[in-house]
Amino acid sequence: MGKYKFLEPYTFKNGVTVKNRIVIPPMTEQSSLEDGSVSRDETYYASLRSGGVGMFISPVAYVIRNGKGFEGQLSASDDKFIPSLAKMATAMKGNGGGTKAILQIFHAGRMSNSAILRGNQTESASAIAAPREGMETPRELTNDEIEEIIKAFGDATRRAILAGFDGVEIHGANTYLIQQFFSPNSNRRTDKWGGSVEKRMRFGLEIINIVKKTIDEYAKKPFILGYRISPEEIEEPGIRMEDTLQFIDKLADQPLDYLHISMGNAWRKSLNDKSEDRPTILRIKDQVKGRLPLISVGSIQTPADAEKIMDAGIDFAALGREYLREPRWIEKVENGLEDTIRYSVNRTELDNLGLNPALMDFLGILGLDLGFEGENKKTENGVDAVFKD
Numbered sequence: 264m265g266k267y268k269f270l271e272p273y274t275f276k277n278g279v280t281v282k283n284r285i286v287i288p289p290m291t292e293q294s295s296l297e298d299g300s301v302s303r304d305e306t307y308y309a310s311l312r313s314g315g316v317g318m319f320i321s322p323v324a325y326v327i328r329n330g331k332g333f334e335g336q337l338s339a340s341d342d343k344f345i346p347s348l349a350k351m352a353t354a355m356k357g358n359g360g361g362t363k364a365i366l367q368i369f370h371a372g373r374m375s376n377s378a379i380l381r382g383n384q385t386e387s388a389s390a391i392a393a394p395r396e397g398m399e400t401p402r403e404l405t406n407d408e409i410e411e412i413i414k415a416f417g418d419a420t421r422r423a424i425l426a427g428f429d430g431v432e433i434h435g436a437n438t439y440l441i442q443q444f445f446s447p448n449s450n451r452r453t454d455k456w457g458g459s460v461e462k463r464m465r466f467g468l469e470i471i472n473i474v475k476k477t478i479d480e481y482a483k484k485p486f487i488l489g490y491r492i493s494p495e496e497i498e499e500p501g502i503r504m505e506d507t508l509q510f511i512d513k514l515a516d517q518p519l520d521y522l523h524i525s526m527g528n529a530w531r532k533s534l535n536d537k538s539e540d541r542p543t544i545l546r547i548k549d550q551v552k553g554r555l556p557l558i559s560v561g562s563i564q565t566p567a568d569a570e571k572i573m574d575a576g577i578d579f580a581a582l583g584r585e586y587l588r589e590p591r592w593i594e595k596v597e598n599g600l601e602d603t604i605r606y607s608v609n610r611t612e613l614d615n616l617g618l619n620p621a622l623m624d625f626l627g628i629l630g631l632d633l634g635f636e637g638e639n640k641k642t643e644n645g646v647d648a649v650f651k652d
């Protein structure tokens with residue numbers, strides 16, 4: 264085994280040291296109980312994958328009741344969930360293995376429906392349905408409701424701290440509410456929350472502000488604050504790289520510890536400008552100019568894939584679907600057992616891997632598989648873009 268850069272530790276500017284540069288990204292597993300409490304399936308799933316990686320980001324938790332995005336989703340919407348969240352944090356930290364447990368928090372906005380919300384209408388920046396088949400038209404949030412949601416992100420952060428997590432990741436990506444405010448497709452407001460790119464940034468920046476204030480008030484030790492962003496949309500109008508790079512420049516000066524760039528392929532180029540030949544992650548890296556570390560995700564499977572991320576000067580590599588197939592990926596690399604890493608799964612192994620029927624049904628709905636042995640394998644491209652929170 265050669266010495267890999269991704270095995271080296273990293274110390275954030277807040278003083279927290281992560282033991283290596285491999286991250287388990289947030290992945291939807293639809294395994295929480297109906298009320299949003301952590302299930303035994305979830306703690307088993309997490310405990311199998313903990314201990315080795317530097318950071319483990321949880322499946323996304325909704326911060327307020329009407330922010331729920333799908334069935335079987337984790338909740339951080341009430342203090343009654345703190346004991347439940349503590350079980351998740353303990354499982355993710357993994358028996359003293361040193362993994363940092365990060366709780367991802369969000370509001371789904373228009374990417375939900377009235378059935379999931381038990382009869383309530385979805386809500387968003389503007390009353391515009393997502394441009395996907397069967398999506399419901401949300402109602403436009405009032406200013407007071409926007410302020411209530413911002414406060415809910417702070418409250419969820421306090422619960423994460425009390426539950427024993429090492430950090431939170433604000434989910435500003437993958438078409439959910441924070442991205443809906445940034446996008447000219449879903450945000451047609453003319454007040455302080457919409458219009459110019461600066462006004463469309465405001466919602467996300469206000470959430471960062473209240474989360475940081477909550478950390479300063481409640482955390483007894485350094486606590487990690489991350490932010491996830493999707494660089495582009497294909498809709499017209501939609502988010503384009505020009506606006507994103509402005510937002511990235513602003514985010515790089517916020518009191519964040521990292522930026523997590525959500526893409527289906529780590530080396531993807533622009534979705535809209537076919538004349539652009541540079542990978543998007545490198546354009547973002549140039550914009551950040553070393554002010555914050557970056558996490559890159561998307562079709563990273565092998566040690567060589569992860570090391571290529573390091574060679575490009577990106578600080579962390581996140582392995583999504585590969586960590587479903589191989590819960591001991593980093594331990595096998597560390598111990599010179601790379602030839603035993605699973606890149607496909609036998610269907611008889613699913614229970615032992617903590618992959619329950621709800622999670623497998625979710626993969627099936629997305630038209631994805633894990634690369635089952637002896638079966639035709641579907642494309643890897645786009646996996647981490649859709650199999651995520």
